[in-house]
Amino acid sequence: MKNTTYLPAVAGFALIATGAVADGHAPVLQVYTYDSFTSDWGPGPAIEAAFEETCACDLQFVGAGDGAALLARLQLEGPRTDADIVLGLDTNLTAAARETGLFAPHGVEADLDLPIAWTDPDFLPFDWGYFAFVANADAAAPASLTELAASDTSIVIQDPRSSTPGLGLLMWVKAAYGDDAAQVWADLADNIVTVTPGWSEAYGMFLEGEADAVLSYTTSPAYHLIAEEDASKVAWAFDEGHYMQVEVAGKVATTDQPELADQFLAFMVTDAFQSVIPTTNWMYPAVVPVEGLPAGFETLVTPEASLLLSPEEAASVRDAALDEWRNALSQ
Template structure:
């Protein structure tokens, strides 16, 4: 008899947890923002932005998070017109063509002429607005590496150990794939083979890779040029530095858009405008550890060294070649 009560209790508690997760607090309109999980985590910019936006919008902001940008897109395409998303935030510029083709987002109709976006971004997309950007690079520990590699070629030829992310799951990993394709083009297979000799492991996401690096498991980790700023500002630690490669660096622009199936398109547009405000840009830069897209944001000096000379890759070319490039990576890195 005891066991029957046990099961009964379990069922009740299970049902309770099912129903509470779907409860909606009150009658305010709800804006659902799909994004990636490090954005919404307690140390990311999500919670602060939620508070700031709710203070002005007279609405309730709810985040729904996926592991990272790539799984965010996959989720959107699986959900199709049944999605609850009003705003999609955290895809990057390389994923824009695909997202538009699939009809998952709508035009924003915002006038960005009054927003002093950095000229280098050269932004004129009809659907997406940028909210931050960063350059991919390899981070190293100054105490361990006295003479850091000054080019990709030098890194590949060295016997330094490297951790990077899976290009299928994580946007930095995909960034490295594009970067290597840009530098080596038809010779990318050999570059990957060379890199696989230096690779400690390929992780699913950025945080696993970075945590392993911080524990001293590799000489270099793939990350952003802004990563040292985090150590300098939050930990007051000058130990970590970002490599500068003579071939140039690839930028990643993170973007947001209104979902094509949003029930609250006006509120969603309001959120996009909010993302581009000076204060918001400053919060994002210092919590998401990326560079602001506006040119008039005051940031600590630690951010100054994060700019690099940019290689350019058109999102359409990346889109066209993605599957082929993934295959190249998969067979070369899989030995």
């Protein structure tokens, strides 16, 4: 879900202007991101081509598993990392990312189209959405997480230690149920067919019929509707509300291409980048494109209530929430 021919810009004056070395090689900007972003059907190829037309550089996306795995890789590599930009963290991870000391302020001023105010100086949003369970339209739809847990519905979810959707579900349960979260997980445990490392594996299992529903996004049915002309997939709307995800990028403080990194972050909130997001990453863009959202997005579920813990709150409850999840699934 989530093919563009690589067309390097090779004008000599542009290479010099952007800091190309004397032998004519374009400077390299390395962006760590999640695997689906770099896939042929993801936004990476189109964004790479569009940015390289403006920068006379070599933009390289490096897949690092799912979103939560990005932070783990960066923590492991530390100041020695080759990353200039990290793209694909979310607000459940930004507090821990900031604690590494590896990020520099982005310095971008943009008029963002987010449901929340944004003041973070280090992390810049590029898209957002709501987590949801996606199923076939003819399946019985539970009205809440607790009704799902009480049903015989089989689900596939992602591991919160490696996947941002998996961590998002952890925070969803915690934000909605607080001290009762452990019991909700205990009740959900027998619905879970398996836990996958990332989103792609889980969604693939659902499409192959290995589960009745999959943890994904309210925007996921837009892919099937727009790309496949298939209206058979829906996102279930839950009474307790849906947890929001805001995906961000940050500039690595140790980058050897600081100006190029700044140029990419500024490009990220332009129409050339944001117009690619709805029909490749299948999320809401952080800045609505000039032409608006694609036809089909108006059919998507709009949550009655929006749930979101602050980065600091998410960091403070993460370990306890992980323990509740592990204990429930180990029974």
